[in-house]
Amino acid sequence: MRKFSQGDTDAVAELYTSFGRAVFTVAYAALGERGLAEEAVQQTFLQAWRASSRFDPNRDPGPWLYAIARRVAVDLYRRERRHQSADVIDAEVAVLSPSFEGTWEAWQVRSALEELTPDERAVMRATHYLGLSHEETAERLGIPAGTVKSRSYRAHKRMAGLLGHLREETA
Amino acid sequence: MNCDELRSAVLSGAEDELTAAHEAGCAACRSQVSGLRAAAESLSSDVVWEEPPPELAGQVLALIGHAAGSSGREPTRKAPVRGRWLTAAGIAASLVLIVGLFGLNRGPVPDWRVDLPATDLAPTAVAAVQGWNEASGTRMLISIEGLEPAPNGFVYEFWLSDGPLHISAGTFHDGGEIELWSGVARADFPRLWITLEAIDEDESPSGHTVLDTG
Numbered sequence: 564m565r566k567f568s569q570g571d572t573d574a575v576a577e578l579y580t581s582f583g584r585a586v587f588t589v590a591y592a593a594l595g596e597r598g599l600a601e602e603a604v605q606q607t608f609l610q611a612w613r614a615s616s617r618f619d620p621n622r623d624p625g626p627w628l629y630a631i632a633r634r635v636a637v638d639l640y641r642r643e644r645r646h647q648s649a650d651v652i653d654a655e656v657a658v659l660s661p662s663f664e665g666t667w668e669a670w671q672v673r674s675a676l677e678e679l680t681p682d683e684r685a686v687m688r689a690t691h692y693l694g695l696s697h698e699e700t701a702e703r704l705g706i707p708a709g710t711v712k713s714r715s716y717r718a719h720k721r722m723a724g725l726l727g728h729l730r731e732e733t734a
Numbered sequence: 735m736n737c738d739e740l741r742s743a744v745l746s747g748a749e750d751e752l753t754a755a756h757e758a759g760c761a762a763c764r765s766q767v768s769g770l771r772a773a774a775e776s777l778s779s780d781v782v783w784e785e786p787p788p789e790l791a792g793q794v795l796a797l798i799g800h801a802a803g804s805s806g807r808e809p810t811r812k813a814p815v816r817g818r819w820l821t822a823a824g825i826a827a828s829l830v831l832i833v834g835l836f837g838l839n840r841g842p843v844p845d846w847r848v849d850l851p852a853t854d855l856a857p858t859a860v861a862a863v864q865g866w867n868e869a870s871g872t873r874m875l876i877s878i879e880g881l882e883p884a885p886n887g888f889v890y891e892f893w894l895s896d897g898p899l900h901i902s903a904g905t906f907h908d909g910g911e912i913e914l915w916s917g918v919a920r921a922d923f924p925r926l927w928i929t930l931e932a933i934d935e936d937e938s939p940s941g942h943t944v945l946d947t948g
Contacts, residue, residue, distance in 0.1 A: 572799060588782055605797055608798060665772075669782055673782045729772065729773055
């Protein structure tokens with residue numbers, strides 16, 4: 564983090580590699596628009612850089628970055644609401660979209676996905692997002708169905724371990 | 735069935751009588767299953783699978799690198815309503831001219847002159863714009879000093895704006911005297927501003943404003 568606060572290119576790249584997708588997920592979940600989400604990612608890392616001298620390098624930067632990302636998304640959301648209608652009064656702007664309620668969960672799930680191997684992640688995407696069966700996933704990925712099952716088992720076990728605390732922290 | 739197997743089953747959506755029986759008798763698992771069910775639901779939505787564009791990493795790097803090289807303070811934010819940016823109109827109406835290329839047929843006295851105040855992203859920059867109102871648009875001569883050359887992969891872009899409507903008048907790499915042309919009338923576009931733009935397919939203003947009449 565010390566190098567990051569100095570604007571060191573490698574340190575910025577490293578932090579982006581570790582958390583860029585999760586930050587994007589939070590922004591996209593909250594704002595629902597890719598362009599705004601990209602802007603939020605830029606602002607999040609810029610604000611993190613500006614505040615990095617005050618960050619304890621012994622702490623996990625994940626929750627800190629999440630908090631910045633969510634705050635940036637809130638600011639962008641309110642800015643967009645104001646621009647969408649000149650008649651929107653401040654009280655209405657202050658009310659956040661329900662999409663903000665699931666941002667911590669989205670951060671956690673995306674972060675857990677990043678912990679998987681690319682092969683495991685591909686199986687998770689095929690089965691959960693695309694809704695494919697193990698056999699269909701095997702055909703799509705060009706691997707035996709038994710391999711799909713074993714990767715799926717390992718991936719779910721690992722993600723379940725990483726996400727077991729989710730309810731306790733969101734409650 | 736043990737706790738690990740139950741949690742995996744919940745996350746994979748494979749709950750059955752066995753998982754229900756384990757959950758009923760295990761307080762530790764009962765405290766976790768609601769979160770895992772919510773996570774399983776998230777896994778089927780596009781939110782967690784949507785990928786940021788590959789060029790975003792470079793844009794973040796450049797933004798921080800640029801801020802580190804200047805004041806380090808937050809830049810002006812991106813233009814608010816991309817959807818209203820008239821790409822086609824901007825392309826059709828704007829044309830970059832190199833100084834002398836057209837041999838401007840302008841009078842010695844410009845029709846208007848305005849200073850371009852610098853933002854925190856370019857605190858040392860000093861700039862002014864002189865303009866000549868023509869029947870077919872506006873000719874402008876921008877004088878800029880103290881502006882660092884745009885980083886690799888980036889250019890500066892000059893905009894004329896009326897609220898959310900932004901018309902590009904062209905791009906350039908560093909300061910000096912730059913002559914630009916726009917097919918719109920200055921009177922209709924009161925705001926003049928310059929942004930730092932990545933060289934990519936996104937034609938809307940980046941919001942990384944370096945000079946701005948506001």
